[in-house]
Structure formats: structure tokens, C-alpha cells
Amino acid sequence: MVFAARPTRCLAVDPMHPNAAVIREAGNVLRRGGLVAFPTETVYGLGANALDARAVADIFYAKGRPVDNPLIVHIDRAESLRDYVAEIPPVVPQLAARFWPGPLTLVIRGGEKFAPGVTGGLGTVAVRVPAHPVALAIIRAAGAPVAAPSANASGRPSPTTAAHVLDDLAGRVDLVVDGGPAGLGVESTVLDLTGERPVILRPGGVTRQELEPVLGPVELDKSVLGEAAGGRPRSPGMKYTHYAPRAPLFLFEGGDGSQLAKRILEEAERLAAAGHKVGVLACEETAALYRGKGYHLVVVGRRSDPGTVAASLYESLRRFDRLGVDVILAEGIPCDGVGLAVMNRLRRAAGGNIVAVCTDDSPDPGISIYKP
Ligand code: TXA
Numbered sequence: 037m038v039f040a041a042r043p044t045r046c047l048a049v050d051p052m053h054p055n056a057a058v059i060r061e062a063g064n065v066l067r068r069g070g071l072v073a074f075p076t077e078t079v080y081g082l083g084a085n086a087l088d089a090r091a092v093a094d095i096f097y098a099k100g101r102p103v104d105n106p107l108i109v110h111i112d113r114a115e116s117l118r119d120y121v122a123e124i125p126p127v128v129p130q131l132a133a134r135f136w137p138g139p140l141t142l143v144i145r146g147g148e149k150f151a152p153g154v155t156g157g158l159g160t161v162a163v164r165v166p167a168h169p170v171a172l173a174i175i176r177a178a179g180a181p182v183a184a185p186s187a188n189a190s191g192r193p194s195p196t197t198a199a200h201v202l203d204d205l206a207g208r209v210d211l212v213v214d215g216g217p218a219g220l221g222v223e224s225t226v227l228d229l230t231g232e233r234p235v236i237l238r239p240g241g242v243t244r245q246e247l248e249p250v251l252g253p254v255e256l257d258k259s260v261l262g263e264a265a266g267g268r269p270r271s272p273g274m275k276y277t278h279y280a281p282r283a284p285l286f287l288f289e290g291g292d293g294s295q296l297a298k299r300i301l302e303e304a305e306r307l308a309a310a311g312h313k314v315g316v317l318a319c320e321e322t323a324a325l326y327r328g329k330g331y332h333l334v335v336v337g338r339r340s341d342p343g344t345v346a347a348s349l350y351e352s353l354r355r356f357d358r359l360g361v362d363v364i365l366a367e368g369i370p371c372d373g374v375g376l377a378v379m380n381r382l383r384r385a386a387g388g389n390i391v392a393v394c395t396d397d398s399p400d401p402g403i404s405i406y407k408p
């Protein structure tokens with residue numbers, strides 16, 4: 037069946053005490069097989085009833101998402117998992133007790149009861165309990181588990197506000213529930229529990245340092261920082277360019293803030309002289325170095341506090357679209373804590389345009405900006 041364009045309604049709710057009539061309506065739309073975008077504590081999700089094959093297929097059409105990229109199922113409490121998955125690994129209740137509701141997605145075997153698009157035929161399913169009153173209320177009102185990827189058009193930065201969702205998906209989703217800005221700003225951590233050792237497939241709101249006291253050693257999938265994974269990626273979503281603003285983004289990393297700024301300023305000057313409209317993504321600590329030079333500066337948070345960078349990362353990337361820049365030069369941040377999730381998203385937004393800034397006196401290797 038062909039995906040039908042649809043009028044999109046947007047209803048606002050108080051995020052802490054969502055209006056019951058709006059939640060009921062969201063539940064009804066999901067029960068009828070429609071698509072509802074809603075806030076979670078990470079980013080906005082694009083939800084469909086996870087048991088309804090046609091509704092789940094509509095998620096892929098609405099986003100333009102590759103069909104081999106499976107979806108996260110959102111449930112309202114860990115116990116609901118028993119209704120859908122026969123064998124639950126013993127660590128799941130432990131992890132659930134510590135991290136759910138919250139930004140941790142667990143990949144486990146099974147999931148045949150869900151619509152085929154949810155699991156992408158992998159024989160595994162990704163599940164989480166979101167920590168947002170609106171998301172939880174909508175799942176309950178739907179009376180079913182809710183499959184929800186981030187509510188952006190495929191490849192674009194994830195949405196952290198209802199306005200971002202409408203920018204990408206107006207006319208493609210039935211209802212957007214506007215509960216204000218999503219809190220964390222980057223998506224959940226995706227943790228694969230199907231192998232011998234737990235593996236982080238996508239870093240996110242819950243860090244490796246937080247997981248290891250519960251699980252023991254946790255591996256980081258090679259794709260996390262863009263290293264060649266070799267063979268089939270374990271998290272299919274990680275093989276696509278992602279989170280990308282419209283202009284090409286060059287990520288400068290390896291140095292401290294002032295070393296990065298020095299290198300970025302050299303490139304910005306060269307690019308501006310060649311007639312390009314230059315955007316700079318900088319942290320608060322170095323922002324002043326770029327001012328008054330005619331660049332389009334977007335300040336993304338504090339380098340010393342990666343949570344502040346995570347919170348404004350996607351809005352900052354989308355701002356460059358509104359500014360209409362030709363090229364974006366972005367400062368990297370340290371990979372500590374949620375900084376790893378930020379750098380994972382920035383590397384993917386850069387799609388290989390990584391500029392290694394030397395931190396010692398060895399010769400500058402030159403940068404990939406000149407690459408065709
Ligand atoms: O914070 C989040 O996780 C948000 C909110 C809405 O919950 N959702 C989200 O969904 O980011 P999405 O579809 O944009 O990203 C899901 C990621 C993708 O990288 C996908 O490949 C991976 O999870 N994934 C889903 N099911 C999987 C599975 N069975 N095995 C391995 N990876 C899986």
C-alpha cells in the first residue's frame with residue numbers, strides 16, 4: 037500500500053502533567069494505526085503501534101528510513117517485556133532496576149511478536165522504557181508497545197523540539213504532541229546483550245562508566261567512533277550518514293580548545309576569502325575567539341560540561357540550515373561521559389570529514405577539506 041500524505045495536527049501539553057484529553061487522543065490515533073510524534077527524555081520519537089505491521093511500515097515511509105534499520109520498542113515498564121519476549125536474559129531485570137525508565141536501550145533475542153519492520157528480520161529486538169511523563173502516558177493510552185525511531189527525516193539531525201519534528205515531517209505524521217524541549221538532547225545508549233559480552237552499539241545518555249559496575253566489562257563497538265567495523269554493522273543504523281545538517285561539516289579534533297580554534301580560524305579565513313559563507317560550531321570557552329570576523333557562530337555549550345553540548349547539539353546543527361551557510365567548521369570535545377555520544381554524532385554528521393589537529397610539534401598532516 038502507498039503511504040498516504042496526511043494533515044498533521046500539533047497539540048501542546050504540560051510535560052510534567054500532560055492534559056488527559058490530548059493523551060487519550062494520541063492513544064486513539066495509535067490504536068487506529070496512525071503515527072504520533074512525542075517527546076522523550078532524549079529526543080522526540082515517531083511512534084506507531086509496534087504490533088501493527090502497516091503502521092510500522094508507515095514509519096519507514098514517513099522518515100524515508102532504510103527498511104533494514106530496525107526500530108526501538110518503547111514499553112511503559114520492564115515487566116511488560118514478558119508479554120512479548122520468551123527468554124529474558126537475567127541481567128535485564130538488574131539493568132532495568134538501575135536504569136529504567138531512562139536512556140538505555142537493550143538489544144535482546146526474540147521479538148517475533150512485533151511487526152516485522154520492528155526487528156528488521158535480525159532475530160533480535162531493541163527495547164527501552166522512556167523517562168518522560170508524556171511518552172509513558174501515550175504508551176499506556178495506546179494499550180500497546182510503541183515502536184519509535186527519532187522523529188526526524190532519515191539522515192537529518194534528531195529532533196529535540198516539536199518545531200524540529202514539523203520541519204521534517206509535517207504532512208507525514210497524524211499528530212505531534214508538543215511537550216517542550218527534550219531534556220538530554222542525544223539519543224539513548226544502545227546496548228547489545230546477545231553476545232558473550234555486552235557491547236555498546238551506540239553511546240548515549242547512559243555511559244559505559246555507569247554500566248560497568250552492574251555488568252562488568254562492557255565493549256564499545258568499533259563503529260562508535262567511526263572506525264571501519266569490517267563486515268556487517270551490528271547496529272544497522274550506524275552504517276548510514278546521520279545527524280547531518282545541509283552544509284558539509286568538518287570536525288576538528290585532537291587538540292585542546294585553543295588549538296582547535298587556531299586551526300579552525302585559519303580554515304575559516306581561507307574559506308571566507310574564497311567567497312564561502314562559513315559557519316562555526318564552538319564551545320563557550322572559545323566562542324569569543326571567533327566573534328567580529330563575519331563568521332556565523334553557533335555556541336553549543338561548555339567543553340568542560342559535555343551534557344550542555346549534548347542538550348543543544350541538534351538544535352545547533354539545525355540552526356546552520358536556517359542561517360544558510362555553505363560549510364560548517366566544528367570544534368570536537370573530549371570523549372568523557374556523554375561527550376562520547378556527542379563525538380559519535382558529530383563524526384557521523386561529518387561523514388568522514390575529520391580534521392586531526394596536531395597537539396605536538398610534528399608537522400601538520402594537512403586536512404581533508406581539500407578532498408573532492
Ligand atoms: O533515544 C532514543 O533511543 C530515541 C527515542 C525516540 O527513544 N530513539 C532512537 O531511535 O534514537 P532510532 O531509530 O533513531 O535509533 C535506533 C538505533 C538505530 O541505530 C538502530 O539501528 C538500532 O537502534 N537498533 C534498533 N533495533 C536494533 C536491533 N535489533 N539490533 C541492533 N541495533 C538495533
Ligand code: MG
Nearest residue numbers: 185186187194
Ligand atoms: Mg535516529
